[in-house]
Amino acid sequence: MFLHLGENVVVPIKDVIGIFDINATMFSSDTSQFLRLAEEDGFIEKITNDPPKSFVIAEVDKKSKIYLSPISSTTLTKRTDINYSLSEK
Template sequence: MFLHLGKDVVVPIKNIISIIDVDAIKKSKDSKAFFKIAEEEGFIKRIADEKVKSYVITEEIQKNKKGVQKMIQTVIYYSAISSTTLQKRANFIDDIHNADKIYLK
């Protein structure tokens, strides 16, 4: 399943490590430092032209042509969609998946 993060960005739910509210980051000096370094290192993808409301940390395993694990790529998306809304969307997808199991019994 996939989660829409805003604009035309959709990521597989299995790749999501964390969805973080922007206000939670503002309260921690360590978190601010982490996101500053992540931006300097090029891990950030800004998908919001308007106010950023959440950060979505993802990891994806890149594989070579033979299917062997090559490397893990971390991407942090800055989204204009709130962390609560993103979480509800992700849970909605889980609920649909679980409903299929219940009705198929």
């Protein structure tokens, strides 16, 4: 299966490492520094000129790539059809 990140960008779900809410993570100086360094090194792909709502880390051709997506992390996670639960049943 594939995950549609916005515009015409899709990645195989098996290659997705993580989906993150950009607003929630920007309060962390470590995350801000990580994204800044990744951009300097050319690992970031901006999908659209719209402000990003999330970023997705994926493995593409055995290299990590970060996609800035205009779609919320909640919506992207729902599209993966993977149920993550912090509580045990």
